[in-house]
Amino acid sequence: MPYINIRVGGNLDDEQRKRLYKKTTSLMKTIMRKRPEVAVVHIQESEPQQWSINAVPLAAKDPIAVYVDIKITDGTNTSEEKAEMISQTVMMLKEVVGTLQEACYVVIDDIHADSWGYNGKTQKARATSNL
Helix, strand or coil, rough: CCCCEEEEEECCHHHHHHHHHHHHHHHHCCCCCCCCHHCCEEEECCHHCCCCEEEECCEEEEEEEEEEEEEEEEECCHHHHHHHHHHHHHHHHCCCCEEEECCCCEEEEECHHHCEEEEEEEEHHHHHHHH
């Protein structure tokens, strides 16, 4: 049950959003082995000047700032899968969004199964009930 939050320092058009939804979900399926029907992708857009690097606010002409936060259940992916996901996510962002700030971060949060819920049940409870 991944939750992926993509924060962008700029405005995307509808086509870019659709491509990010589709490509992110596809990466989660192919690299991270997650079921697409439970993958949630959330895109948040803000004005470039709401971001700063080295205490300098960004301008519309600057490369785009992006931060991606991926939440997964702890122990469900290998270090190699996570490294590949980070690499492929940045490649996808460059392809869809354009030139990025060098300070572009992708974070994968491994959430313990008893601290992560889906439809009112923890992942731990869901795993136990599926046995």
